[in-house]
Amino acid sequence: MKVRFWFCLLAVVLVFSIVSGAFAQFADPYPGRESKLIAxxxxxxxxxxxxxxxxxxxxxxxxxxxxxxxxxxxxxxxxxxxxxxxxxxxxxxxxxxxxxxxxxxxxxxxxxxxxxxxxxxxxxxxxxxxxxxxxxxxxxxxxxxxxxxxxxxxxxxxxxxxxxxxxxxxxxxxxxxxxxxxxxxxxxxxxxxxxKDKWPGLHPDETLILGFDKASDLDMFTVGEGASASFNSDKQFIIQGDGSIKIDMTDMQGWHGGWFSTQSLPSVDLSKAIAVRLDVFVPDESHPTDWWQLGIGIGSASGMIWTETKGLNSGMWDTIELILTPEQAATLTAVTNFGMRTNGGNPWTGPIYIDNLRAVIPAPPHPAVVPGDLNGDGKVGIPDATLALQIAVGLQKATDAQLAAGDLNKNGKIDIAEVTRILRAAVGMEKLS
The missing domain is CATH 2.60.120.260 (Galactose-binding domain-like)
Structure with a gap:
């Protein structure tokens, strides 16, 4: 008898809501990383x-x-x-x-x-x-x-x-x-x-593209314009993993584009990425004595997206970051290409080391729970009250999402009292919070 009563009440409210309705006239690229404001x-x-x-x-x-x-x-x-x-x-x-x-x-x-x-x-x-x-x-x-x-x-x-x-x-x-x-x-x-976080090194919110942990990783790269490259296993110049790449830039001077590059990366979808990063170690004795910069690019046969060349810290691991707009990322569905650029004044006098080519691909955000919204359409309506009633009288088992939205008094279940509140909210008689 109680079940029939509630279904009848829902039917009356549904008709009323239809009639009354007829008369009613800016990738944070760094989610989860701890920071402190200076200004x-x-x-x-x-x-x-x-x-x-x-x-x-x-x-x-x-x-x-x-x-x-x-x-x-x-x-x-x-x-x-x-x-x-x-x-x-x-x-x-x-x-x-x-x-x-x-x-x-x-x-x-x-x-x-x-x-x-x-x-x-x-x-x-x-x-x-x-x-x-x-x-x-x-x-x-x-x-x-x-x-x-x-x-x-x-x-x-x-x-x-x-x-x-x-x-x-x-x-x-x-x-x-x-x-x-x-x-x-x-x-x-x-x-x-x-x-707080160190930018160099692989983080939980990052996807590794290439770790340079095997000597064979170097086989896919072309090295030119006076540079040479070799596999490095010296732990002093490895940020993570078993290896890095040593690129000897001795006597390189001025602008050079694409001097270390590949078109043979294992194809990776970066269409949801907000940034691409590469760790770089530049020994103090290697860089030009006046000014110098490094940059990276990522893409495919259809085109490349490049950073500007950037001045980095020397004598320590630093990171080159390519920030991607959503429009740029949408073009990166099958990335196979990577390259480096450099610019400077006086000649380079030694090698640099690179490690951890990676992308930041944020996890999809958890949908916000709207109290009373059991069907997940972002609002509270008659269908939600119907679902709540079916769950309260045992005709349907609540999913975790439905329980989170419908358990208004946090007693671990959806009962008739909550059906009443959801119904009232659906017809504008109460606001759930």
């Missing part, structure tokens, strides 16, 4: 950061932005107006801490930057627009290489030197463009942060 730029104070490249003693080129379009999260960001500034300029953005901050135990440093198209000299496309940080610590100043920006959101990441993270008193950034192309409009800076 979030949530108000006019800008966390003490200033932009005074002309040395006026003021803050003419930095201001507060309230437009959420130009904030990576939170209430605001910094407007950094470098308009008409070209070539090398240091510093363009800085902060002096009243009390030294301790970055001990943190291994990476990042800054989010939004770049409108009109900021990158649209009358003459090309060139480069870069930022390079300097961190002043109790153990001296750490100098970091370039990270180029493109139109849209950029997350610029640098590996920290572990001996220069204690007693940090100042952080500042240099800007570099090719001189012929100055900045032509303001850009937006947000979320300067430090990260």
């Amino acid at each position: 979030s730029f949530e108000d006019e104070k800008l966390d003490g950061w200033i932009s005074d490249p002309e040395g006026t003693g003021g803050n003419a080129r930095a201001s507060f932005n309230k437009d959420p379009k130009y904030a990576s999260d939170g209430k605001g960001s910094m407007i950094l107006d470098l308009t008409d500034m070209g070539g090398w300029k240091e510093p363009v953005l800085s902060v002096d801490f009243e009390e030294p901050i301790d970055m001990t135990g943190y291994n990476a440093f990042s800054m989010d930057v939004y770049v409108p198209a009109e900021a990158l000299y649209p009358d003459k496309p090309g060139g480069w627009f870069q930022f390079l940080p300097r961190i002043v610590s109790a153990n001296g100043t750490a100098y970091f290489g370039n990270r180029d920006v493109h139109v849209g959101w950029n997350r610029l990441v640098w590996t920290l030197y572990p001996d220069k993270t204690e007693g940090v008193t100042r952080i500042h950034f240099a800007s570099n463009t090719d001189g012929e192309r100055p900045w032509t409009a303001p850009i937006y800076v947000d979320n300067i942060r430090i990260w």
Whole structure:
């Protein structure tokens, strides 16, 4: 009798809901990695950061932005107006801490930057627009290489030197463009942060493409333009696994593209990837004595996607990262090609070592549980009340997802009291939370 009553009530409510209805008129590329904000730029104070490249003693080129379009999260960001500034300029953005901050135990440093198209000299496309940080610590100043920006959101990441993270008193950034192309409009800076995780090494959220653990891995690569390559088993130059690749770049100078490359990787689908990474160890005695950069590319016979060439840390493992947009990743359904580029001033004087070519492919997010939504369509309706009633009277067994949505009082089951609440929610008489 009770079952018949509830089904009759559901039928009446369903008819009522139909009639009444007729009258009713921005790959985080780093999910799960622990970080700490140094600056979030949530108000006019800008966390003490200033932009005074002309040395006026003021803050003419930095201001507060309230437009959420130009904030990576939170209430605001910094407007950094470098308009008409070209070539090398240091510093363009800085902060002096009243009390030294301790970055001990943190291994990476990042800054989010939004770049409108009109900021990158649209009358003459090309060139480069870069930022390079300097961190002043109790153990001296750490100098970091370039990270180029493109139109849209950029997350610029640098590996920290572990001996220069204690007693940090100042952080500042240099800007570099090719001189012929100055900045032509303001850009937006947000979320300067430090990260616990070490970027080098294979992480749980990464998929290994090639580990360079076997001498035979080298057979698929072509080496040219004065370089030579060999398999390395010296643990000093292996970040993980049983091997790495030693690439002797001695006497290479200037720009070289595709000097270490392959078209024979085991085909891998990276259409859901948000980044591709390669670990690199550059001994202090190997790199040019003035400036140098390395970059990577990934793709297939139909085309390649490249990073800019980046300045890396020497004397330690560092990581080259290729951030992928969803549109770029969608083209990488059958990746077989990989290559490296270099640029620099004076000649290279020795080898580098590479390891762990890998991709970041985030796990699909767990769907949020909507209380009362037993059929998983994202809302609470009459079908959910029907399912709840069938489960409550034993006509159907609840799945784990249905139990999570329908067990409103958390007693481990769905009962008539919860059917009533779901039914009330379905017709707008109650809001479940």
